[in-house]
Amino acid sequence: MAMDVPQGLGEAAMEPAINIRGLFDLLRRRLRLILAAFIICLGIAGIAILALTPLYTASALILVDPVRENLLQPQVQGGGSASDNARVDSEVEILRSNTVLLSVVRNEGLVSDPEFGVRLGIRDRFLAFFGLGDAELPAGDAAVRGVLGNLRNALTVQRQGGTYLLSVTVRSESPQRAADLANAVARAYIQDQLQSKVDGILAAGAVLEARVQLARDTIVRSEQQFDAFITTNIDQLAARPGSSVAALRTSLENLVAQREEARSLAQSVERAVSQGNWNAVVSELGSEALLELERQRDSLAANIGGAEPESPAAVDLRAELAAIEAQLAAEANRELDTLRSTVSELDDRAGGLRQQIRADVLASDLPLDVLTQLYELQQSADLARSQYQTLLSRTSDLQVQADIQIADSRIVSGALPPSSPSFPNRSLILLLGGLAGLGLGLALAFIYENFVGGFTSESQVGLVTGLPVVGAVPLQKLPADLVSPADMLVSAPMSQFSEAIRRVRAGIGKHLRGVGHWTGPEAAPKGAVLMVSSSLPGEGKTALALSLGRTYAQSGVKALVIDCDLRRPAIHASLGVGSDLGLLDYLAGRADSEALASIIQQDEETGLSILFGSRRSDIPTDQLITSTAFARLIQAATRNFDIVILDTPPLLPVVDGLYLAQYADAVLFVVRWSQTAQSEVRSALAQLDQSRKPETPVLTVLNQIARGQNHYGRDYSGYYEE
Numbered sequence: 001m002a003m004d005v006p007q008g009l010g011e012a013a014m015e016p017a018i019n020i021r022g023l024f025d026l027l028r029r030r031l032r033l034i035l036a037a038f039i040i041c042l043g044i045a046g047i048a049i050l051a052l053t054p055l056y057t058a059s060a061l062i063l064v065d066p067v068r069e070n071l072l073q074p075q076v077q078g079g080g081s082a083s084d085n086a087r088v089d090s091e092v093e094i095l096r097s098n099t100v101l102l103s104v105v106r107n108e109g110l111v112s113d114p115e116f117g118v119r120l121g122i123r124d125r126f127l128a129f130f131g132l133g134d135a136e137l138p139a140g141d142a143a144v145r146g147v148l149g150n151l152r153n154a155l156t157v158q159r160q161g162g163t164y165l166l167s168v169t170v171r172s173e174s175p176q177r178a179a180d181l182a183n184a185v186a187r188a189y190i191q192d193q194l195q196s197k198v199d200g201i202l203a204a205g206a207v208l209e210a211r212v213q214l215a216r217d218t219i220v221r222s223e224q225q226f227d228a229f230i231t232t233n234i235d236q237l238a239a240r241p242g243s244s245v246a247a248l249r250t251s252l253e254n255l256v257a258q259r260e261e262a263r264s265l266a267q268s269v270e271r272a273v274s275q276g277n278w279n280a281v282v283s284e285l286g287s288e289a290l291l292e293l294e295r296q297r298d299s300l301a302a303n304i305g306g307a308e309p310e311s312p313a314a315v316d317l318r319a320e321l322a323a324i325e326a327q328l329a330a331e332a333n334r335e336l337d338t339l340r341s342t343v344s345e346l347d348d349r350a351g352g353l354r355q356q357i358r359a360d361v362l363a364s365d366l367p368l369d370v371l372t373q374l375y376e377l378q379q380s381a382d383l384a385r386s387q388y389q390t391l392l393s394r395t396s397d398l399q400v401q402a403d404i405q406i407a408d409s410r411i412v413s414g415a416l417p418p419s420s421p422s423f424p425n426r427s428l429i430l431l432l433g434g435l436a437g438l439g440l441g442l443a444l445a446f447i448y449e450n451f452v453g454g455f456t457s458e459s460q461v462g463l464v465t466g467l468p469v470v471g472a473v474p475l476q477k478l479p480a481d482l483v484s485p486a487d488m489l490v491s492a493p494m495s496q497f498s499e500a501i502r503r504v505r506a507g508i509g510k511h512l513r514g515v516g517h518w519t520g521p522e523a524a525p526k527g528a529v530l531m532v533s534s535s536l537p538g539e540g541k542t543a544l545a546l547s548l549g550r551t552y553a554q555s556g557v558k559a560l561v562i563d564c565d566l567r568r569p570a571i572h573a574s575l576g577v578g579s580d581l582g583l584l585d586y587l588a589g590r591a592d593s594e595a596l597a598s599i600i601q602q603d604e605e606t607g608l609s610i611l612f613g614s615r616r617s618d619i620p621t622d623q624l625i626t627s628t629a630f631a632r633l634i635q636a637a638t639r640n641f642d643i644v645i646l647d648t649p650p651l652l653p654v655v656d657g658l659y660l661a662q663y664a665d666a667v668l669f670v671v672r673w674s675q676t677a678q679s680e681v682r683s684a685l686a687q688l689d690q691s692r693k694p695e696t697p698v699l700t701v702l703n704q705i706a707r708g709q710n711h712y713g714r715d716y717s718g719y720y721e722e
Contacts, residue, residue, distance in 0.1 A: 021459070026449050029456045033448060034441030041440060045433025054421035055171045058178035060186040061413035062166040064091050088164055091409065095157045095168060095189050098148065103188040105147050108181065115173050116150045118143045155185065165412070175417035182415035194407040201405065205398040212395055215388035222381035223354075229377060230357060248360065252353040259346035266339040273332050281332045293331065297324045454674040455681070458702055461671055464678055465685060467700050470507025470668070473500045473544065475704040484574035486546040489554065490605045501547045504668075504701055505555075508548075511697045512643075512666055527638040531664035533648045533657045535684035539672040540703045542570045545647040546610075548668075552643055553608035560600070560609040560641040562633075564660055565649040566621040569613025575603070582614030586633065587624040596636060609641065621649075625659045634663050651684040658691040667698045673705040 027034065066084040094100065110116045156169040168186050172178035230249075272280040282294045300321045358378065455461045458469045476485040476497040488497045512528045532545040545561055552559035563571040566584055581599045600611050617624065624630065637644045646664065648657040661667060667688065671681060688698065 025457055025459050026445060029460070030441075030445035030449060033445050034438070037441030037444055038434065038437035041433045041437025042430065045429050045436075048433075049424050049426050049429055052424045053173055055173060055423040056175040056178045056418045056420075057169055057171050057422035058175065058182045058415040058418055059167050059169040060182040060411060060415040061160075062095075062168060062186055062189065062409050063412045064088050064164045064166060064409045066164065067408075084164075085162075088159060088166070092157050092159055092166060094192070095166065095185065096152070096155070100185065100188045100192050101148055101151050101155070102144070103192065104181065104184045105144065105151060107188065108184050110147050110151060111143060113147075115177065116147055116154070118146055151181075154181075166409075168415075170415070171422065175419070179415040179417045183411075186411050186414070190407045190409055190411065193409055194405060197405050197407070201398050201401050205395055208391055208395045208398065212388065212391045215384060215391055218384040219381065219388055222377065222384050226358070226374075226377040226381060227354070229373060248353055248357045252350060252357065255346055255350045255353060259343055259350060262339055262342045262346060266336060266343060269332060269336050269339065273329060273336065281328070293324055293328050297321065297328065300324060449678075451678055453678065454676055455671050455678070455702060456674050461700050461702055465669075465681065465700055467669070467685070467698050468507070468511065470511075470699045470701055471500055471504035472673075472702040472705055473497065473504065473540075475673070475706055477707075483576040484546065485540075485543045486550055486574060489547055489550045493554075497547075498551075501544075501551050504544075505548055505551050508666060508668065508699060511699055527642065527644075528665045529634065529638060529644045529646065529663050531646045531648055531657075531660055531667045532670065533661075533667060533684075533688070534650050534670040534672070535652050535676055535680045536650050537568070537653070539650070539670050539676060541650075541670040542574060542647050544668075544670055544701065544703060545645050546571055546574055549608045549610070549645050550603065550606045552645075553603065553606040558609070558640070558642045559645065560611065560637050560643075561645045561647060562611040562637070563613035564625070564646045564656065565654075566613055566617040566624060566656070567649055567654055569615065571610060571647060572612045572614070575610070577601075582612035583633075584614050584617050584624070587627060587629050588617075588619065589629075596633070621654070621656050622659060625656050631663075651687055652680060658687060661688055661692040661696070664692065664696055667692060667696060669698055669700045670703050671700055672703055675704075 064087070066087050105111065111118060154171045156167075156171075158167045158169070159165070160167055168182050168189075170178050170182040170185065172181060269281055279294070282291055300317055304317045304321065358374075449460065449464075455464070458472050461467075462469045474496055476488055476495075478485065478487070479491075482488070482491060485497060488495050489501065492498060508530065512530070530548070532541050532548070534541045542563075542565070549559045549561035561571065562583060563569045564583065566587075569582070569584075572582075583599075586596065586599060600609050602608070603610060634644070646660055648660045651657045669685065669688070685698070692698065
């Protein structure tokens with residue numbers, strides 16, 4: 001069962017989605033353009049590699065321990081995995097912080113560094129170059145901020161996957177500088193972490209110290225209240241039978257008086273020793289040894305006063321005096337230490353007496369209200385002492401912790417100077433440059449092939465225009481005795497040019513089947529009108545029209561060539577003959593319309609009928625083409641000739657061809673090889689499409705192909721005779 005397939009859909013289904021052959025033809029035709037773009041981009045990449053400043057990258061590895069290190073409590077463990085990850089991520093941000101980087105800037109002297117130091121920006125240098133601004137370097141905080149920004153741009157801190165390792169990477173123009181800065185950042189981070197822990201402990205210690213002082217004051221106040229209570233009630237307590245409070249109180253007062261006397265003496269001696277007042281020291285202490293040393297000192301001082309200041313004897317005396325004063329100081333310090341020991345001993349004895357008094361008081365048979373007050377005072381003092389001891393112990397622990405703190409992180413791998421630069425990546429840049437050049441070349445080739453450049457192959461003409469291509473005609477170099485390439489059909493019928501014309505005629509014949517009446521399988525249909533046109537002048541359409549007419553005539557077909565280019569008629573010049581009367585005279589009414597046959601001339605070589613245009617028209621030619629006289633001419637020509645070939649003016653500069661297209665049974669559109677721009681061809685075909693009859697086919701031919709570019713001429717040259 002047959003199935004009807006829509007014509008457009010069927011044709012589309014028969015066409016391959018991608019024309020591989022056309023693509024390879026495009027690459028072959030534009031290989032030079034692609035190679036040029038490839039080489040240029042590769043050269044730019046090479047220049048960029050030479051122009052770019054090499055940068056070296058060095059990395060240091062830091063291990064972050066999520067467990068807070070505490071040597072006094074090694075059993076303390078960290079939190080869960082979520083808190084550990086948050087801790088490590090926080091350390092990454094700390095490594096990038098201004099505190100760490102500012103420490104590196106100070107320690108490494110980066111403010112004056114030629115690479116990272118203060119320098120003018122591109123904008124400031126540009127303005128200064130054209131005299132639009134002052135080339136002044138920033139100073140102060142602005143300079144530090146600039147250096148900090150430069151260091152931060154060169155620094156990369158990354159966590160290594162899901163591990164506790166942090167990579168500190170620094171890029172620099174110097175490999176040693178890159179390694180030094182990476183290690184400096186790592187050390188500054190470790191030092192900042194350690195200092196933060198110490199500062200935290202010291203801050204806690206400062207808080208505890210205030211609490212210790214408060215507890216100390218509480219103890220003193222409690223003791224004073226207890227003593228004040230006993231003093232107030234001493235008479236009542238002493239009156240109790242068997243009480244020894246009064247005697248103990250007297251002994252305590254004596255000990256306190258002795259302690260105050262010893263302490264006062266120690267302070268006076270200490271002050272005199274610090275001032276070097278040995279007379280006061282001897283007077284206060286009254287020691288026989290000190291008296292003897294004082295007499296020796298006075299004697300030496302008197303002898304020094306009688307000697308010459310710079311004499312050897314004076315020098316020796318001053319040395320002996322210094323030795324005596326040293327002995328005085330040593331003896332005074334020994335006596336002072338004895339006094340301090342005495343003060344301490346008296347303090348201990350006084351404390352013991354106080355405790356004994358309290359014990360006796362508490363053991364006495366006192367009234368209940370008195371005992372209650374004493375117990376309250378005693379308990380308050382005990383609690384104050386307990387709290388004081390606890391705070392004092394904790395303060396001591398914090399001080400020890402501050403002294404033995406270690407950082408929670410450590411450097412596990414220091415940065416080493418790299419042996420090769422990390423930037424620019426020469427291989428990658430060359431690869432990208434090559435790929436960019438290749439891509440650019442392909443893009444330029446596509447643009448040139450489809451939008452800008454000329455046509456260089458039949459397949460390209462077909463791909464761009466979407467029209468049938470009936471042949472390709474080579475550029476013919478004429479001998480000196482020939483006027484037009486059409487003469488080759490007579491002088492060299494077996495030449496490549498003549499064969500190409502016959503191939504074009506065969507292609508036209510396939511598309512003219514069904515027009516008029518067939519006179520034979522090899523002949524063109526009778527009465528068909530073939531319009532030969534082009535986009536622009538100089539594309540060889542006149543020579544092609546004349547050549548087609550001759551090959552039709554040689555094959556026995558009655559053919560007529562009409563030179564319809566009334567602006568620039570050229571067929572008579574191509575044949576090397578003159579023309580007195582022609583189409584212009586006929587259309588302008590200057591020739592007898594009934595004697596049309598009289599102005600049609602015969603080609604002596606082939607019998608081709610030709611209607612010359614004679615000379616340039618002095619009136620608008622479109623008026624002549626659209627006249628009834630021209631319509632009658634075409635009607636008469638199709639009745640008397642098998643094929644009528646209209647050599648028309650180019651479509652873009654002259655409007656005549658658009659009117660002539662209405663008479664055509666087929667249009668042969670001539671495209672000059674490598675010269676006619678594709679945009680011009682598209683524009684001309686668009687205008688032609690609006691003017692021709694819908695059933696009129698438009699055929700294309702690639703004309704004037706350079707020698708060596710046509711593969712038929714290259715591969716089958718043995719078949720031709722020039």
